[in-house]
Amino acid sequence: MSQSEEVSMASGSTNRFFASLWTCLLAGSLLLVNCILVRVEAAKGDANPSVKPGDDFYGYANGEWLAHVSLPAGQHTYDNRIMMAEKTRDRVRELIQESAAAHVPSGSVAQKVGDYYASFTNEADIEAKGFAPLTDEMGRISAIANRSTLSAYLGTTLIREVDGLTANSDHVFGVWVNQGFEDADHNLPHLWQGGLGLTESGRYLDSSPQAVELRVKYQAHVAAVLRLAGLADSDTRATSTVRLETSIARAFAPDSDAADVFKQNNPWKRGDFDRKAPGIDWDAYFQSAGLAKLSSFLVWQPSAVIGVSALVGSEDIEAWKDYLRFHLIEHYAQVLPKAVRTEGSNFYGEILSGGAEAPDRVDEAIDATNGALGEAVGQLYTERYFSGDAKRRAQAMARDLVTAYRGRIANLTWMSPSTREKALAKLAALEIDVGYPDTWIDYSTLKIVPNDAFGNMKRAEGFYHERDLAKLNQPVNPVEWPLNVQVPGAVIMFSPNAEFFSAAILQPPYFDAEGDSASNYGSAGAGMAHEITHSFDELGNIYDARGRLRMWWSDEDRSRFHREAEKLAVQLDGYCPFADLCLKGKQVLGESVADLAGLLVAHDAYVLSLKGKADVVIDGFTGEQRFFRAFAQRWRRVQNETALRKQITTDTHPPGEYRSDTVRNIDAWYKAFKVAPSDKLYLKPDARVRVW
Numbered sequence: 001m002s003q004s005e006e007v008s009m010a011s012g013s014t015n016r017f018f019a020s021l022w023t024c025l026l027a028g029s030l031l032l033v034n035c036i037l038v039r040v041e042a043a044k045g046d047a048n049p050s051v052k053p054g055d056d057f058y059g060y061a062n063g064e065w066l067a068h069v070s071l072p073a074g075q076h077t078y079d080n081r082i083m084m085a086e087k088t089r090d091r092v093r094e095l096i097q098e099s100a101a102a103h104v105p106s107g108s109v110a111q112k113v114g115d116y117y118a119s120f121t122n123e124a125d126i127e128a129k130g131f132a133p134l135t136d137e138m139g140r141i142s143a144i145a146n147r148s149t150l151s152a153y154l155g156t157t158l159i160r161e162v163d164g165l166t167a168n169s170d171h172v173f174g175v176w177v178n179q180g181f182e183d184a185d186h187n188l189p190h191l192w193q194g195g196l197g198l199t200e201s202g203r204y205l206d207s208s209p210q211a212v213e214l215r216v217k218y219q220a221h222v223a224a225v226l227r228l229a230g231l232a233d234s235d236t237r238a239t240s241t242v243r244l245e246t247s248i249a250r251a252f253a254p255d256s257d258a259a260d261v262f263k264q265n266n267p268w269k270r271g272d273f274d275r276k277a278p279g280i281d282w283d284a285y286f287q288s289a290g291l292a293k294l295s296s297f298l299v300w301q302p303s304a305v306i307g308v309s310a311l312v313g314s315e316d317i318e319a320w321k322d323y324l325r326f327h328l329i330e331h332y333a334q335v336l337p338k339a340v341r342t343e344g345s346n347f348y349g350e351i352l353s354g355g356a357e358a359p360d361r362v363d364e365a366i367d368a369t370n371g372a373l374g375e376a377v378g379q380l381y382t383e384r385y386f387s388g389d390a391k392r393r394a395q396a397m398a399r400d401l402v403t404a405y406r407g408r409i410a411n412l413t414w415m416s417p418s419t420r421e422k423a424l425a426k427l428a429a430l431e432i433d434v435g436y437p438d439t440w441i442d443y444s445t446l447k448i449v450p451n452d453a454f455g456n457m458k459r460a461e462g463f464y465h466e467r468d469l470a471k472l473n474q475p476v477n478p479v480e481w482p483l484n485v486q487v488p489g490a491v492i493m494f495s496p497n498a499e500f501f502s503a504a505i506l507q508p509p510y511f512d513a514e515g516d517s518a519s520n521y522g523s524a525g526a527g528m529a530h531e532i533t534h535s536f537d538e539l540g541n542i543y544d545a546r547g548r549l550r551m552w553w554s555d556e557d558r559s560r561f562h563r564e565a566e567k568l569a570v571q572l573d574g575y576c577p578f579a580d581l582c583l584k585g586k587q588v589l590g591e592s593v594a595d596l597a598g599l600l601v602a603h604d605a606y607v608l609s610l611k612g613k614a615d616v617v618i619d620g621f622t623g624e625q626r627f628f629r630a631f632a633q634r635w636r637r638v639q640n641e642t643a644l645r646k647q648i649t650t651d652t653h654p655p656g657e658y659r660s661d662t663v664r665n666i667d668a669w670y671k672a673f674k675v676a677p678s679d680k681l682y683l684k685p686d687a688r689v690r691v692w
């Protein structure tokens, strides 16, 4: 899944699916929360009232903040998102460590979280066990004697991938259970390519000196890992392992295919595997993978399935066994002796990623605990930091946003009447979840114990695998959360047709559950509406109301949309932060249209939330003023010149100042701040762009 700049996973990616039921959004207005007018001091204090809003709205709203925030050492950028991520990470660390230290009831969520973390940080115990935890599985690899037993073993390595964009480096195929591309009624196994330690096929096939050098270092790393595990002839084994991976790399689908979801829509019947991809004993494979009874699959990269299967038929079985031994150790490296972890961080951290410092064990343990018990940590997080009232308030805002959207879509001129109908149906079906799930994952059958880091990790993997297999027999669940609520982010799932905004993204300065409503709508509301827009723009227009892959715009809609959007591109082209560098309107157009739509819709929603009453004045600022000021504050950011230039040349999101300048297109902003034709940001009414 992908994360957009201001929220997170989704915007950039069309690699998703979709479908949906429709529930909470239209659930009535009982939960609407009145404006509680407190906590506006910080927002006011960040502004610089000596700047004229009509001349420099970003500077007006953020002047004090910009004057007093400096770049943390070693960072090139600092903004709200980074600040929220740091703050949330500290909170999560504290919660996990408290759970580890507390005497909590056995079997409780806190016990599992605490013991997972504690076992992970018990390095003496991990060291004492050495490679013993791998003995059984190493034995199974050694027992591989022919293509059938090799196929059966490979089947046991088919474990879950979190989503469609994760490169799985440890096993040849990954599986994700989700509805079909064209079937919103059934969950299907989606199979992905994988199994490359260097993750990208180009790193094996590129003939540049850098790539050649990387492969030499990788082979040395493979040899070192095998040697640490006590295997003789590690250099020979490493040579054949890298050779096998290079053959797998040749079967990988081209990187360019990843952006085209239609290329991934390859339904295969069970019999297709035998017919199209000979080599693997597919009966043995699917039997041990737990998928023997299934008849329908979605194969994202057929070339990889065909190619890997052929290699199972053609390559030396001993080479496969060394490959499997190496990846088994790599997969569990974090819960194996320190020598293996150090070897891994040297190679992957320094050589592959260019990072310098070895990872901190506590950080690794926090990440691992979040990874294995994400919704357990999420329960602890929301109990302390995101109440039921906060959720109800965010839900009320989401409902207002949807109502506002309905009005916008109904009046769109660039959509034909039949397209508008489809858009309204898709909006009605859109599931928007905020804060945290109504139903958490039930971890009661997952046993987590102190002093068994390896066992805990393995049992957690097995728990999710069983859960995935069970899902294959269950109806599609459009409200299954694809991200942890303790991560500041949002996810658009085009399939199912759903969007998720985590508790951690719904915190100040974006959203204050006990704070000023106008500011919440201007900041978090505009951000949520931005993401909702993507379900209806050129990212979402290939997925229908139930998340099926189906284009619902006509060619005429598209050309009318582009005619409207072009005006915004021209406006953006005119922003030149450096004498030699201006924004490229086309490059940032999709995100800027979403910013514009987000702001228009959030403002409509804010007005709706007042139910015809006037908002109160706080510290001399009207609700309208606080709404727009919060929007401009959403985008504040300090960054050095190199980072700013890089953003302008490569990013699909404009720099914060120009996102803030979206206000120039909104009539209400002119009224709120009495912006006059003589002001620098003034646009004549007919030069203001709408699109939505």
Ligand SMILES: [Zn+2]
Residues within 6 Å of the ligand: 004, 005, 011, 530, 531, 534, 591, 594
């Ligand atoms: Zn976006």
